[in-house]
Amino acid sequence: MAGRAQPVSAFPGSAAALLVAALILGTLGAVALRAEAGTGFGVSDWAALRFTLTQASLSALLSVGLAIPVARGLARRRFPGRTLLIALLGAPFILPVIVAILGLLAVFGRAGWLSQGLIFLGLEPVQIYGLHGVVLAHVFFNLPLATRLILQGWQEIPAERFRLAAQLDAGPLAMWRLLEGPMLRRVAPGALAVVFAICLSSFAVALTLGGGPRATTLELAIYQAFRFDFDLGRAALLSGLQLLLTGAAALVALRVSAGEGFGAGLDRAVQRWDGQGLLARGLDGFWIVLSAAFLLLPLAAIVLAGLPGLAALKGSVWQAAGNSILVAALSTVILLMLALPMAAAAAAGRSGIAELSGILGLAASPLVIGTGLFILIYPIADPFALALPVTALVNAVMALPFAMRILVPRAREVLGRYGRLSLSLDMQGWAFVRRVYLPRMRAQTGFAAGLAAALSMGDLGVVALFADPDFATLPLQIYRLMGAYRMEAAAGAALLLLMLSMGAFWILDRGGRWHAEA
Amino acid sequence: MKHLAFAAGLLGASAAFAETPELTVYTYDSFVSDWGPGPAVEKAFEEVCGCDLKLVGAGDGAALLARVKLEGERSDADVVLGLDTNLTAAAKETGLFAEHSVSAEFALPVEWNDATFVPYDWGYFAFVHNADAAAPADFKALAASDTKIVIQDPRSSTPGLGLLLWVKAAYGDEAPEIWKGLSDNVVTVTKGWSEAYGMFLEGEADMVLSYTTSPAYHLIAEEDGSKAAAAFDEGHYMQVEVAAKLANTNQPELADQFLAFMVSDAFQSIIPTTNWMYPAVTPAAGLPEGFGTLIAPEKSLLLSETEAAEVRDAALGEWLDALSQ
Secondary structure (H helix, E strand, O other): OOOOOOOOOOHHHHHHHHHHHHHHHHHHHHHHHHOOOOOOOOHHHHHHHHHHHHHHHHHHHHHHHHHHHHHHHHHHOOOOOHHHHHHHOOOHHHOOHHHHHHHHHHHHOOOOHHHHHHHHOOOOOOOOOOHHHHHHHHHHHHHHHHHHHHHHHHHOOOHHHHHHHHHOOOOHHHHHHHHHHHHHHHHHHHHHHHHHHHHHOOOHHHHHHHOOHHHOOHHHHHHHHHHOOOOHHHHHHHHHHHHHHHHHHHHHHHHHOOOOOOOOOOOOOOOOOOOOOHHHHHHHHHHHHHHHHHHHHHHHHHHHHHHHHHOOOOHHHHHHHHHHHHHHHHHHHHHHHHHHHHHHHHHOOOOHHHHHHHHHHHHOOHHHHHHHHHHHHOOOOOHHHHHHHHHHHHHHHHHHHHHHHHHHHHHHHHHHHHHHHHHHOOOOHHHHHHHHHHHHOHHHHHHHHHHHHHHHHHOOOOOOOOOOOOOOOHHHHHHHHHHOOOHHHHHHHHHHHHHHHHHHHHHHHHHHOOOOOO | OHHHHHHHHHHHOOHHHHOOOEEEEEEOHHHHOOOOOHHHHHHHHHHHHOOEEEEEEOOOHHHHHHHHHHHHHHOOOOEEEEEEOOOHHHHHHOOOEEOOOOOOOOOOOOOOOOOOOEEEEEEEEEEEEEOOOOOOOOHHHHHHOOOOEEEEOOOOOHHHHHHHHHHHHHHHHHHHHHHHHHOOOEEEEEOOHHHHHHHHHOOOOOEEEEEOOHHHHHHHHHOOOOEEEEOOOOOEEEEEEEEEEEOOOOOHHHHHHHHHHHOOHHHHOOOOOOOOOEEOOOOOOOOOHHHHHOOOOOOEEOOOHHHHHHHHHHHHHHHHHHHOO
16 A cells, blocks of 8 residues: 555554654663673573563463454344443553452352362362463453454444445355354454553463463563662663564554455444354354353452442542542543554554554553653652643553554555545645544554553553652552551552543443444 | 632632642552541541642552552642552552651551651461361461462462462562462452452451451451451561652642651551551550450561562562472
């Protein structure tokens, strides 16, 4: 597509991408330059690298592999509660890590529901701790995201294609070869890259469910370098390695996922004639029920644990909730201002940097970004005064990879379908953005904004170094409650956070999908 | 609130208000939280100092030191409160801290004569378990039993590092064998204390690494006597939490006043039921009632700051080897 005339300029998007890249690489550089004597790459780092790559690859493959049948089921079936289920699918990966771990253990732990059930039946309890536990937890976090991304791919196949396929009496194999296969080849690599990148920087989840130090990841090594050894050079080196790995994964995904879309449709509601056989229905039902149980049981545990504490929440928790809403709102605005131009630039095919820097946010260690920003800002301004904007900015950069995966495929279609028509009508620049680009991106924008708001609400991010004593966010308040033995109140506050995140996601996501097709 | 106070300062413009000196104290996050000692300490000190005490939370003890190192000589902090003896050697090496002039009748089980750091509270690490379950009497009995424990990672957690040094102080060169014996008792290793304690309360493990004072929280704040700390025959490793004045403070007198206040009754009587540690100087009214029920270790273990700094890396290596099998 490169070189073809496009109605939008790639300039604003490339500029936004450069800004993001500068933030990520600049903070890394700041940490590296501040370093005094640094130790190089040791034996234990190789072990950490190996474990990190193993668990991230397995988690990505399994998350996306399972997401395909689940998304297919959700795309083919209509049932009561389907929209609610899809919305709830957003919940797991917006939870603060500590809450999600306790929720997972309530179901899969030694004293969890599953083990108790097995013991009741006279069987052996499950052993959750180990590589399989790490992968299970990462699938819990990322299956919903992968499902949403792939479901979106299904929804972007125009209704006319299914109608045509039905008229031609296409069987399951033909459907797969003509519609579903090509769609997945476009969408799945990106989903794989995103999940891989998320799992790459996992730390607390990997350590706790991995059962100890054999589950040491690169992010833990970074944390150790910073905290235990105060070796900033090593922290920067390891963080740079993380960025390289993610960058490589992103490049491979972009190379593999090339392929044209399905062309224009009339935006009719999708009606499906295929997959009505008993076997297909049964299979879809099986996958939907299985994934719903897997995702909803730990959530139910969190809700049950939180209910008693919810009523007794004190003023400071509500105030923190207000702060979190503020951060989320600001961060969502920043995200859209970065992501919409970047998606247009990436879709116009003239900005590789937009695609690449769009995914780096995931690989950047929050600790290194936070420390780097602190080193850069401290000589010129009071870090406390900047707590809100810095937190919102970093949260936006961290959410950018998700937003790009949501926005870019659609932006490509919009430009592909309407680009030449708009050019022939001499509708370019802002006129195209306002009349064609933004309206047609509305559903995806809402989804991306909802995700960003929810993520930002739940993310502890960089607040630690910029923690204004008077500006605590809700996740920070949860950690404080737990640190003060108040586990019940913390569970209540976690439930509040879950409701706020889900609420923000629901409102923005629904707001984007104002037309009937869900 | 801050903005309101600022506006009031501009509008009200009373000379006294505008000239109120400010003392900035960096501390760990749980100290400043609503449930920690911070709010009460701030109120009590501001009543006597005619100043504005600003408590700033920065992660935990190790993150606090990293923060001070990052800020260097330009730091706004006047006092740093919340390091422990595992960090003081590294802290002194920075040359950022000044000597103190505080003298007090410390109630520590060990002698204290550090010229830079003043202790404000202390505690013993211990495994906490449900009172109705039998607990092993030492590390060897624990290793031989099928008791399940959850511990913290020494690379990311203060209690985790405490346990590492506990085993090292008690067993020296035998420490690797002890860890090898314990490896099948360890359910998992967590990033911080909160995850581990939460998992213990949920029933994931029989015991959790915490403090001998943890049962006092349940007893006093929740009127729940079901938790106990296991007394180990090897003795218990101590954590002594300290504060110091920064050399580059612009409020040296106020900082000295704060350190003196820190070992006074007003401060020390706040510590037991907010920080859930033993006060460094026993308050005139004694300890709260529930503290009398706690186990009192017969032997206190504590490596000096130089010993701790020397054995730390080797002990971490042994720990990683034993638990990575």
